[in-house]
Amino acid sequence: MKRATVLLVTLLTALLLAGCGGKAEAPPAEKPDMGGMEMASSGEKSPAALPPVTSEQGLFVVQATSQLDPLAINQLHSWILHVETPDGQPVEGATITVDGGMPAHNHGLPTEPQVTEELGGGDYRLEGMKFSMPGLWELRITVTADGKTDTAVLELTL
Numbered sequence: 664m665k666r667a668t669v670l671l672v673t674l675l676t677a678l679l680l681a682g683c684g685g686k687a688e689a690p691p692a693e694k695p696d697m698g699g700m701e702m703a704s705s706g707e708k709s710p711a712a713l714p715p716v717t718s719e720q721g722l723f724v725v726q727a728t729s730q731l732d733p734l735a736i737n738q739l740h741s742w743i744l745h746v747e748t749p750d751g752q753p754v755e756g757a758t759i760t761v762d763g764g765m766p767a768h769n770h771g772l773p774t775e776p777q778v779t780e781e782l783g784g785g786d787y788r789l790e791g792m793k794f795s796m797p798g799l800w801e802l803r804i805t806v807t808a809d810g811k812t813d814t815a816v817l818e819l820t821l
């Protein structure tokens with residue numbers, strides 16, 4: 664009986680240790696995500712918050728954040744656009760138009776997105792965004808403020 668008990672305890676201990684080992688190995692599971700982020704520039708899906716882009720003439724810096732996260736095809740959704748000057752001053756009272764498409768396929772956006780609301784602090788709500796297929800998309804965001812117009816070209820991959 665005693666031997667059997669010792670054996671049982673040994674077995675249980677081994678099981679517990681194995682359990683702990685399993686838990687200890689759980690955190691490295693995040694490694695593939697980090698790898699994915701590193702490969703973001705080589706065709707991986709873009710994050711919902713795109714990196715800031717300076718407009719072609721250097722007048723504005725535009726940062727676009729999808730309210731649909733993660734990005735997905737065939738879903739109507741809105742974005743928040745943040746516009747500031749290169750020295751970090753929010754651009755308010757701007758008129759913004761957006762078009763875009765897939766450069767590799769020579770087609771435009773399936774919808775006509777509109778800026779519907781200025782939220783303050785250089786933020787604007789862009790409604791009616793939709794992507795109809797996976798691949799590389801280009802967004803051309805044209806900003807007019809204080810009589811000056813410039814276009815920022817953003818790229819994203821779905």
Ligand SMILES: [Cu+2]
Nearest residue numbers: 765768770796
């Ligand atoms: Cu296409």
